[in-house]
Amino acid sequence: MEKYVVIDLETTGHSPTKDDKIIEVGIVVIENNEITETKSTFFNPKQSIPPFITKLTGITDEDVKDAPLFHEEADKIIEIFKDSYLIAHNVPFDLGFLNSELELNGKGKLTNPVIDTVELSRILYPKSTSYKLNQLAEYLNIQHDVPHRALSDAYVTAKLFLKLKEKLDTLPYETIHSLLQLSSMFKSDLYALLNERQEKLAFSTTDRDDIETFQGLAFKQLKEEDKSTSAFTTSYGDFLDDIYEENGKLSKRMKRYEKRQGQRDMSEVIFDAFQTKKHAIIEAETGTGKSLGYLIPAIYESVKMKQRIVISTYTTQLQSQLIEQEIPLIEALIPNTFKAALIKGKHHYISLEKFAHEMHSNVNDNYDITLTKAMILIWLTETETGDIDEINLPSSGYLFYRKISTEAEGGLDPYSPWFNKSYYQKAKKKAMHADIIITNHALLAMDMFNDYQFLPTYKKVIIDEAHHFEDTAAHHYGLDVDYVNMQYVLNQIGHWEETKSLGKLLSRYTDYQDELPLKKWDEVLDHTKYEIDVLFGAIYHYVLDSYKTSMATSDVGRVQYRFEEEKEDENRWNAIKEMVTRLTFYLRDLIHILAATEQTLYKKDALDKYDKDDLNGMVDVLQGFIDRFEQLFLLESSVPQVRWVEIDTKGPKNAVFLYCEPTDISSLLMNDFFDKKESVILTSATLTMNDSFSYIEDRLGLPSDRLETERIASPFSYKDQVQLFIPTDFPDIKYGKMDDFIYATCEAILSLAEITNGRMLVLFTSYDMLKKSYFLLKEMMDLDSYVLIGQGITSGSRTKLKKNFQTFDQAILLGTSSFWEGVDIPGDDLSCLMIVRLPFQPPNHPVYEAKSNQLKEIGKNAFMEYALPNAVIKFKQGFGRLIRSTNDRGIVFICDARIMKARYGKYFIKSIPEVPITYDTISKLMEKAEEWF
Known part of the structure; x- marks a missing residue:
């Protein structure tokens, strides 16, 4: 079947069940990959068109008053769709309205195979930030002149479908084969399209040479960076002149270039701080161009002194902007070569090994997980980083992703065939050889305070968005736990006979189940979940009984209650602590059962590596809960901390959120960070109050004897x-x-x-x-x-x-x-x-x-x-x-x-x-x- 009919409707509302009617139909016919026919018709809905619809579409009551009624054109519409695929951008909407009208007029429903371009776009363009038709058209350079008119939307949808079909024809055999295995769960009828592509590839002697395949996965080949660093021969002043002055390199690269003196001043202050081994705080107001202002001296210093420099941002979006926009601009500005690398926390990177294992596991996935797998299959043929932030996953797709992130794989064996294919290991290796490392405050804090070293050794660092640095460091030292997440985790692990994480795992070891403590597991799991209900319910009522209208509320309206043991009701608080102790005992019992299960299977030489990782992952999560509860309720802290509860007074009676955070992190930052680094540059558009940096200096514990400060005004009028x-x-x-x-x-x-x-x-x-x-x-x-x-x-x-x-x-x-x-x-x-x-x-x-x-x-x-x-x-x-x-x-x-x-x-x-x-x-x-x- 090579005929595709694309349809788009304009209607008086969103639902045919609420008597909303079709007011315009646009149809585009595609045959042999070419548009062969277009058709547009108004329909009289026999009701007024709401003003909002007129405003959106431009269609008025006057436009449709002499238009045909739907039943007068119904047979023609049915004839157009004969022996074809029905294509729409959101099929349930258009087909729902169409079939409702056909049924009302005594016609049978259309039963054509369908292709939903929303779904197919999500699969084939996983990096798109939106799947609305006008935004996809912009993303793919498809002209869209009259949005929200039926024929224009149908024509753009047809063009979109042809682009999707073209992309499908570029995919390698392994990817198509995997998509075919998932296709029964898609809403679109894609089997024939995918099978046709697979048959072509099966008899083809050529395929893409930029793709590597391993254990059924196809992914983009990553070439080792062959770039060496070349030294600067000019002085720093000449180097800045060459970039910033009116006839400098920047003026030739940027249209309507205007010299910003503040940008050059910033570059000079940072370079001076590097030379004198001092720290610096720079408030650079909006419009300064601070990204270039700090990258220029960082690159010069790093290459000249052969010392890597770390640049940290608060958001991963700014990280990406620096590596994708600012670094390439500087590479074009200067003749010297340098190496820059971006690195994030392990959970940002996909584990190919874990994903391959999930693809090979025969499990009954829901739609969102199937869609997530399909999107990842396409993305792997494009990504050079393996960073999940690149793609736009469905909401519950992120829950599945947790199972396949590098963080979930535990310690990867250096001798494993997957080791050299690990995106995280490649990012670490690239960072090790880089002159400039771009990271984020969260990873910087982990590297700062943890025994394990996440970043290569460095002596100089630039911290952008520095007004967030204290909060990020404090959050790293803090913790949180909530009822919904705990119950979700335990439900996902599940009883041993359920098709949840543990049940699926144990179903592969039926020969040994008599020797495993499975009945005890179910009993202890039920007790644990009961204790969680009781504990969180008790905390909820304790806060509710203490509730005053003057109590603080969070950004989302939850009541906040700070607890201090010496000020609490002794009897009730001791009862809560006893509940916490009891819960930690049950959690430890669960850990012991998982450990015994792992040990038994290990002794039988039966334990699969992936299952061992999964069992260890369950243990780590349960131990994390124990650690948090002990720190919140049972242990004394070595640093001053604030502990608090948040509840939704109108929500479920155990929907409780618990938090803990240090109240002053300045001494930790001074001892573990500022005193150990040669030069730390802190910059942001907002760091002063009353022309003074004293607030930020005190909060961060900056040593005044090694500190320079500078304010750079905005160039805006x-x-x-x-x-x-x-x-x-x-x-x-x-x-x-x-x-x-x-x-x-x-x-x-x-x-x-x-x-x-x-x-x-x-x-x-x-x-x-x-x-x-x-x-x-x-x-x-x-x-x-x-x-x-x-x-x-x-x-x-x-x-x-x-x-x-x-x-x-x-x-x-x-x-x-x-x-x-x-x-x-x-x-x-x-x-x-x-x-x-x-x-x-x-x-x-x-x-x-x-x-x-x-x-x-x-x-x-x-x-x-x-x-x-x-x-x-x-x-x-x-x-x-x-x-x-x-x-x-x-x-x-x-x-x-x-x-x-x-x-x-x-x-x-x-x-x-x-x-x-x-x-x-x-x-x-x-x-x-x-x-x-």
């Missing part, structure tokens, strides 16, 4: 690009007018949105306030006017919410903590930033409370030395969301009266670049906003 508005008649929240404040905030959002056509980012400090504002806005606004996106309410990650915001012309995005930084929305997509409240941590937040108490004990002012600097730095991060380039312009609107009324308000104003500030009534500010735009 903030005076011309930003207006700061502060209303003088906003309700004051401190007098208990919370509802009035939220109502005024929502009114201001809608008034500004009318002026800016949406394009607003609204930053909250409280999830509860965000949620109340979201639902109030829904009541107040014309639903067809703006797309309202609320973090934690609208589904999706931060990246997805940001993309949705940019996709719609008139959108309002409400965000909390994670949106205050690291979100770049350049250009016209963002014209207005609203800061609802100054970003102070609640005074009763467990970590804040513990750190404040610690400062008070040594006679310091906790507000001025911790709370205020922390809030000011976060405020600066939030302010920085608006202006990301020299062409951006917009308004910052601050609802919080404290910025003008409180004595400390001046510190927030002083922390941002000098901009025009208007203090006036809301109505006057709106008039000025209209003039500004």
